[in-house]
Amino acid sequence: MHKSQILDWLRRLDQVYTEKKDYLTDLDAAIGDADHGINMTRGFAKVMEKLPEVADKDIATILKTVGMTLMSSVGGASGPLYGTFWLKGGLAVDGKEALSAEDFLRMIEAGVDGIRQRGRPEPGDKTMYDLWAPVVAALKTRAGNGDDVAALVAAILPVAAKALADTIPLQARKGRASYLGERSIGHQDPGATSSYYMLETLNEALA
Amino acid sequence: MKKLINDVANVVKEQLEGMALAHPELTVRYKPTFLCRADAPIKGKVALVSGGGSGHEPMHGGFVGQGMLDGACPGEVFTSPTPDQMVACAKAVDGGAGVLFLVKNYTGDVMNFEMAAELVAADGIKVQNILIDDDVAVKDSLWTAGRRGVGTTVLAEKIVGAAAEAGYDLDRCADLCRKVNQYGRSFGVALTSCTVPAAGKPTFDLGETEVEMGIGIHGEPGTHRSPIAPVDVLARYAAEQIIDDPAYTRTVREWDGAGWADKVLTDEPFARGDQVIAFVNSMGGTPVAELYAVYRTLAAVCEEKGLTIVRNLIGPYITSLDMQGFSITLLKVDPEILKFWDAPVKTPGLVR
Numbered sequence: 001m002h003k004s005q006i007l008d009w010l011r012r013l014d015q016v017y018t019e020k021k022d023y024l025t026d027l028d029a030a031i032g033d034a035d036h037g038i039n040m041t042r043g044f045a046k047v048m049e050k051l052p053e054v055a056d057k058d059i060a061t062i063l064k065t066v067g068m069t070l071m072s073s074v075g076g077a078s079g080p081l082y083g084t085f086w087l088k089g090g091l092a093v094d095g096k097e098a099l100s101a102e103d104f105l106r107m108i109e110a111g112v113d114g115i116r117q118r119g120r121p122e123p124g125d126k127t128m129y130d131l132w133a134p135v136v137a138a139l140k141t142r143a144g145n146g147d148d149v150a151a152l153v154a155a156i157l158p159v160a161a162k163a164l165a166d167t168i169p170l171q172a173r174k175g176r177a178s179y180l181g182e183r184s185i186g187h188q189d190p191g192a193t194s195s196y197y198m199l200e201t202l203n204e205a206l207a
Numbered sequence: 208m209k210k211l212i213n214d215v216a217n218v219v220k221e222q223l224e225g226m227a228l229a230h231p232e233l234t235v236r237y238k239p240t241f242l243c244r245a246d247a248p249i250k251g252k253v254a255l256v257s258g259g260g261s262g263h264e265p266m267h268g269g270f271v272g273q274g275m276l277d278g279a280c281p282g283e284v285f286t287s288p289t290p291d292q293m294v295a296c297a298k299a300v301d302g303g304a305g306v307l308f309l310v311k312n313y314t315g316d317v318m319n320f321e322m323a324a325e326l327v328a329a330d331g332i333k334v335q336n337i338l339i340d341d342d343v344a345v346k347d348s349l350w351t352a353g354r355r356g357v358g359t360t361v362l363a364e365k366i367v368g369a370a371a372e373a374g375y376d377l378d379r380c381a382d383l384c385r386k387v388n389q390y391g392r393s394f395g396v397a398l399t400s401c402t403v404p405a406a407g408k409p410t411f412d413l414g415e416t417e418v419e420m421g422i423g424i425h426g427e428p429g430t431h432r433s434p435i436a437p438v439d440v441l442a443r444y445a446a447e448q449i450i451d452d453p454a455y456t457r458t459v460r461e462w463d464g465a466g467w468a469d470k471v472l473t474d475e476p477f478a479r480g481d482q483v484i485a486f487v488n489s490m491g492g493t494p495v496a497e498l499y500a501v502y503r504t505l506a507a508v509c510e511e512k513g514l515t516i517v518r519n520l521i522g523p524y525i526t527s528l529d530m531q532g533f534s535i536t537l538l539k540v541d542p543e544i545l546k547f548w549d550a551p552v553k554t555p556g557l558v559r
Contacts, residue, residue, distance in 0.1 A: 075287045075319065178351035
């Protein structure tokens with residue numbers, strides 16, 4: 001996985017968040033506070049502003065810049081969570097110009113660990129962690145198979161899609177959705193949805 | 208959507224610009240955005256900083272001034288501010304005695320303020336985060352993010368602000384703030400939804416003849432919907448939810464100087480003979496006159512339950528944009544709390 005693909009990934013992600021802004025906000029209106037699409041779009045617009053300054057730096061610098069930018073522009077719960085994800089992910093691949101499958105696993109694992117430390121989610125709380133936990137597990141299982149990053153991501157995308165759909169019947173126990181109690185059942189989690197787009201766009205960028 | 212706005216993207220910034228023009232005793236900074244007392248930092252005084260999503264005005268920016276907050280960090284509408292704002296604000300107001308972050312219990316606010324505290328502490332500034340979680344509409348803390356921070360926030364900012372002004376150190380300010388939070392309880396009722404400017408439509412649908420009981424301050428839902436009823440019925444229900452609320456236990460995280468430490472807190476229920484401050488608040492769209500109708504009933508219920516209202520606060524202080532509705536907060540007082548409640552305060556939103 002080369003740096004150019006990471007830059008392409010980030011641009012695609014910006015596009016997707018812009019396209020899905022209303023959809024994400026509607027998902028959030030159903031069980032949260034109706035700002036997730038607005039926040040992600042604002043955050044990635046800032047990332048796109050910052051990207052030219054670091055596009056010629058190493059991968060870790062790019063990822064850390066994404067993290068710092070999201071942390072200081074998204075707000076809400078997703079700001080610290082995604083900010084921490086990209087920041088920790090970047091720190092895990094310090095000095096790299098390209099990522100092997102092992103590097104990629106290390107990056108995702110460190111990022112998800114950051115989400116876990118910051119938000120302290122439990123599996124089944126109906127959060128983005130319910131998408132990332134099975135994705136990390138699937139990545140770990142496959143990482144030793146000799147797949148390159150593209151094959152790895154393509155292989156785990158169905159796992160992510162299933163994990164996303166699996167958030168629908170869950171009752172939220174974290175975030176504003178938790179105040180709905182049983183009324184949160186039957187809605188797809190907005191944070192898990194924006195996380196799914198990260199993997200979907202990565203798959204496109206690597207194709 | 209009918210609102211007094213220009214470009215939706217500039218709503219918060221333009222409102223702050225107006226506030227800066229109207230109140231030269233405040234300093235407003237952008238990139239990152241925060242407000243602070245123009246005379247900050249005040250040497251040797253603990254600095255009180257709060258913040259949260261915009262849309263609750265006058266809270267928090269309107270409570271910056273002598274005897275209340277030193278600084279406030281406004282986020283986008285209903286969206287938590289970010290750590291860079293909080294860190295910049297803390298550095299601007301720290302007078303060497305440390306910074307107390309007063310944090311309403313919402314997942315986003317908590318996480319952003321925790322990151323900010325870590326960064327501020329790393330810069331060698333003494334810091335503590337105290338949570339406000341007083342909304343009795345949320346019954347249990349185990350299966351939710353815990354009680355939301357609502358009306359008690361306003362009272363805590365006033366009381367702890369006065370204590371800081373009187374020379375309390377950071378630990379004593381934190382202890383007092385924690386006590387005020389544990390002594391305060393609130394409950395809100397919505398008659399209509401609110402409309403977030405960037406969303407352009409009401410956050411939820413509420414029928415012409417329905418009310419939402421236990422509403423939060425961001426249009427997040429309450430416990431249930433009821434048919435609209437006379438104010439006596441609605442105000443009595445809210446008052447009884449607060450006064451009859453049993454003990455409430457939860458775990459909070461506080462900064463121990465090097466890391467986060469869990470702390471188990473139990474709020475005791477109200478008891479006959481308690482003296483209270485009664486705070487009747489408008490959600491933004493309800494006229495003040497109707498709040499007096501709420502207060503009339505609240506006073507009667509307090510009397511029945513053996514609570515003595517020793518002070519009151521009535522008006523729009525912690526709002527939810529244009530939502531119609533009200534909230535009631537009752538705060539049990541002791542001599543320490545009452546003394547600081549009665550101390551002078553001079554802010555755009557509260558003057559005494």
